[in-house]
Amino acid sequence: MAVKDQLREFITRELLLDTGSTRIEDNTPLMEESLIDSMGIFSLASFIERQFGVTIGDSDMVPDNFGSIDALARLIDRKRARS
């Protein structure tokens, strides 16, 4: 499964506890629309570390990186390129 689809599935199933009725686009603003909150962001960061083998620091968890699925995918790409 592509990176963006894995992220989308995690957010939908694990953070929103949704079985599929919520459709999150690549550019849907995750924070502004409260799709991830202050607790969910930790779960999402842990998932990314586990799933993609990258390390997410405290200063990474800002809207520029966690604001949308597009932004998250770019963050993962950058992290992978550095490692």
Add this chain to the structure above:
Amino acid sequence: MDFSWTDEQIELQRSVDEFACAELSGSVVESDAAGRFDLDGWRKCAAFGILGLPIPAAHGGSGADLLTTILVMETLGRRCKDNGLLFAMNAHMWSAELPLLVFGTEAQKDKYLGPMCRGEMISGNGSSEPDSGSDVFAMKTSARRRGDSYVLNGTKMFVTNAPMADVLVIYATLGSQRGIAGLCAFLVEKGFPGYSVGRDISKMGLRTSPMAEVILQDCVVPIENRLGPEGAGMAAFNCSMEWERACILASCIGAMERQLQECVAYSRARRQFGKPIGAFQSVSNRITDMKVRVETGRMLLYKIGALLGQGRRAPLEAAMAKLHISESFVQSCLDAIQIHGGYGYTTEFEHERMLRDAVASRLYSGTSEIQRNIIARHMGL
């Protein structure tokens, strides 16, 4: 996980123990009654290097790892009876120094961290508001960009160290429509126009740790005092909370250990019905439970230290430790009072003050209810 200490850590612990015995072990009965902050003790701790423990040497600290820092704060908690002083130091270190270290620019670190480590600059943070406590990100304090500045408006509640703080990390929102993406953190100095401190807030416990409201009325904050990028407020707050939950409780574990030792000594010396009261199972069982609480709390704490020290995050572990230790602290204080009987209820024996101080631990850095919510979320509930 291996929690054995190195020779250097053991030596550091010994020197902290000696320092705290010599300088910080006096009675707190009078200062508690007067609600008086121990500025002299603060300066002594700063001179010893406590306030700069987790800060790298390049910024004026000693660069200790988290486990070492926990060991030091635990040792202080065991010897220093002034829980308010320890609380003020913890607020300074974890709610201001730490986010500044992680999110600050080099210029911000150069300007603030050195004086903060030396105790010359006192700090804290402003997050809670009159209408947002546990729901902290529902804050109303606003930040509006105006040229090279931000204009802050709002009121911050229960701000530890506010009456004597030189700089505070203030959280504000760029607009509720932006949700948590609009939260920002700012380094706000006491001399900034529009900044004022309200009346001191009288409290049940931790009375030697001053607390007040902070009012921001068209408070002008230069753009170079924004901490991290726009929207980094939640990350900065979460970061400081994770560390604070680990380290602020280290002092509590130390206090619980001292209280346990006092209860054991008292139960061996105090005789009723012809034998030491510790020979009665109703007493020894209480002390046994106190011992188990100290040890389990300590293990949870050391695990966080090990995880964060490895560069991993530990929000679940921090929530579990916070919940367990704070609830245990209160219960052990109640047990200590019960073991000491009428004496335990007196101010002179200091267990009643410990209980008043302990109750606060179930509230600050996230209530026990919020810790349970965090733990449940991590289990997918």
